[in-house]
Amino acid sequence: MTFIIPCLWWNAKLVATFIREMKNILVPTDFSENSLKALKYAQVLFGSRECNFYVLYVGTLLDTKKDSESSGAIDEDAPENSKQKLTELVEGIRGQNSNANHHFYALHEYGFFIPTIKKYLEGQHIDLIVMGTKGATGIKEKVVGSNAGDVITKVQCNTLVIPKEVDFSKPMDIAFPSDFNIFYSHQILRAVAEMMQLGNGKLRIMNALKEGDTLNQEQETNKEFLLDYMEETFPDRFSFHTITNKSVKSAIQCFVESRSIDMMVMVAKNLNFIQQILFDSIVEKISFHTKIPFYVIHE
Secondary structure, eight states: OOOOOOOHHHHHHHHHHHHHSOEEEEEEOOSOHHHHHHHHHHHHHTTTSOEEEEEEEEEOGGGGGOOTTTTSSOOTTSHHHHHHHHHHHHHHHHHHOOOTTEEEEEEEEESOHHHHHHHHHHHTTOOEEEEEOOOOOSTTOOSSOHHHHHHHHHOOSOEEEEOTTOOSSOOSEEEEEOOSOSOOOHHHHHHHHHHHHHHTOEEEEEEEEETTOOOOHHHHHHHHHHHHHHHHHOTTSEEEEEEEESOHHHHHHHHHHHTTOSEEEEETTOHHHHHHHHSSOOTTTOOGGGTSOEEEEOO
């Protein structure tokens, strides 16, 4: 198998290009504190970029049948009230935001959540989805909520999941766990490089191995390609770490917490890590997920 290593001038051109590009960001909201935090984090993260923020509320089909005056009281979840709340939310954000490069738009829709997300991906040419999540609230609950989990696994768009206790700062140390079972395409590397540029951050590439395991030839090839790319593009802003543990999940947890990681980057088709970290975690054993964003890259 032959791979072409990107040359220096091409990498520099790539980085300069995406810094200039307008970013279209979709932020689903349910008016909760967590969804508002996600929107705020996105504004901080992309503070230096020109962005269109599309704030989307998806009402259920049952909402269309509600009668807000049936009991003589105002039903805050009734269709007209959700439209009004969304309008007021976006107008309030516009009033509070002093960044002339940020533009905000309200999107209100009735229907199923995932099909609606997919509809606006194409219609608004969305580059990124930013979602809040409450994280795990019970001993056996999953790290991400059902909506965020569905978006990560069912929608072909890069997604940034913002946890409840996130710090509103740009990521300086970014963890990139991998088992090197996938080839790092141009699209994956571009997304990683962009996130590094936003906070002038450093990438901590980590390989979590179970005791006694070694990389096969294909994994070694993928690893060398990734390290060569980083050496050419960000020679002073990356490091590589091999962590050995009986549990891959525990190895990643230990690495993230011991190095004060600000964000974790994962590739959607590398389901091994996605499933272990996001969809099979227990509160008593995993704590970092409540504080750092997860950036999931799609191809």
